[in-house]
Amino acid sequence: MRTMVTKQGVLLLIIIYVVVCHTKEESHSDRVYNREVSGKEHFENEHHNPEYDHEAFLGEESKTFDQLPPEESKRRLGIIVDKIDTNKDGFITREELKDWIRYTQKRYITEDVDRQWKQYNPEEKLTISWDHYRQLVYGFLDNMDPSEVEQDTEGISYRNMMKRDQRRWAVADADGDGNLTKEEFAGFLHPEETDHMRDIVVLETMEDIDKDKDGKVSLKEYIGDMYHMEEGEEEPDWVKSEKEQFNIYRDKDGDGFMDDKEVKNWILPDDFDHAEAEARHLIYEADSDADEQLTKEEVLSKYDLFVGSKATDFGEALTRHDEF
Numbered sequence: 001m002r003t004m005v006t007k008q009g010v011l012l013l014i015i016i017y018v019v020v021c022h023t024k025e026e027s028h029s030d031r032v033y034n035r036e037v038s039g040k041e042h043f044e045n046e047h048h049n050p051e052y053d054h055e056a057f058l059g060e061e062s063k064t065f066d067q068l069p070p071e072e073s074k075r076r077l078g079i080i081v082d083k084i085d086t087n088k089d090g091f092i093t094r095e096e097l098k099d100w101i102r103y104t105q106k107r108y109i110t111e112d113v114d115r116q117w118k119q120y121n122p123e124e125k126l127t128i129s130w131d132h133y134r135q136l137v138y139g140f141l142d143n144m145d146p147s148e149v150e151q152d153t154e155g156i157s158y159r160n161m162m163k164r165d166q167r168r169w170a171v172a173d174a175d176g177d178g179n180l181t182k183e184e185f186a187g188f189l190h191p192e193e194t195d196h197m198r199d200i201v202v203l204e205t206m207e208d209i210d211k212d213k214d215g216k217v218s219l220k221e222y223i224g225d226m227y228h229m230e231e232g233e234e235e236p237d238w239v240k241s242e243k244e245q246f247n248i249y250r251d252k253d254g255d256g257f258m259d260d261k262e263v264k265n266w267i268l269p270d271d272f273d274h275a276e277a278e279a280r281h282l283i284y285e286a287d288s289d290a291d292e293q294l295t296k297e298e299v300l301s302k303y304d305l306f307v308g309s310k311a312t313d314f315g316e317a318l319t320r321h322d323e324f
């Protein structure tokens with residue numbers, strides 16, 4: 001009896017964890033750096049995005065899987081399962097799955113940096129200069145009428161983007177020689193991955209959200225960043241729950257605003273491990289006998305959770321906000 005209760009308790013904790021993570025930590029999809037495990041947002045317009053799981057699990061390879069017929073994608077998934085099960089005991093534990101997701105994530109970032117480094121530095125020089133990068137990315141501004149350039153496209157002016165990039169470039173330039181090495185360029189492209197780049201990520205986020213430029217984020221600005229109420233429209237439930245999130249979790253000191261420390265805590269939480277959360281999520285979704293580990297059969301029977309498929313996405317129904 002005792003073990004039964006414990007097991008149910010553990011299961012309940014896992015369910016709470018998954019629910020809390022997916023509403024609290026990952027719902028503000030444009031901001032929170034869940035990009036660490038995938039380039040896709042885990043939630044798009046608050047709906048579960050299965051492509052996020054596929055990319056977290058497979059990296060770039062998820063595109064290949066999208067093209068495969070179900071039988072072939074199952075066969076390949078079986079091979080991956082064997083790889084993930086490093087101690088070959090027939091079970092995938094959360095640790096093993098987490099290690100795999102970390103490995104996939106590292107590979108994803110390395111490949112992205114390799115690709116962009118080649119693109120901006122085809123001659124494979126040791127460094128690239130800001131002028132060179134600026135010319136390639138924003139050079140088109142030089143031939144534009146200044147009045148056109150200043151015009152905002154959905155609130156974004158290219159000139160501002162360029163200024164922001166230049167500032168980020170300077171922070172990425174650790175040795176301060178004006179040029180970026182490949183390693184420094186990686187920090188420029190993926191600042192959330194690099195310790196000394198984190199403050200600039202927070203600053204950029206602040207600038208985006210803090211519309212009245214008072215150096216802090218109000219509830220109105222926080223909601224305004226993701227939702228614009230139409231005339232006569234009723235406020236959706238997820239917006240109500242975001243407001244609660246703000247008051248309970250974001251504005252920790254309860255002064256009605258998020259300061260930069262609170263913003264940092266929100267978008268780059270120290271204690272939040274994305275690979276761990278994703279591993280828990282996948283196990284929760286596929287673990288039919290609730291023993292907290294996965295057999296190959298369990299993975300294969302939920303193969304559309306792990307790899308691309310044109311079949312229906314059962315995951316969506318389970319994790320939609322309004323189902324809670």
Ligand SMILES: *[C@@H]1O[C@H](CO)[C@@H](O)[C@H](O)[C@H]1NC(C)=O
Nearest residue numbers: 125127128129132177178179
């Ligand atoms: C920076 O890059 C430019 C253009 O490639 C090059 O001429 C210059 O020597 C580089 N400077 C340093 C300090 O590497």
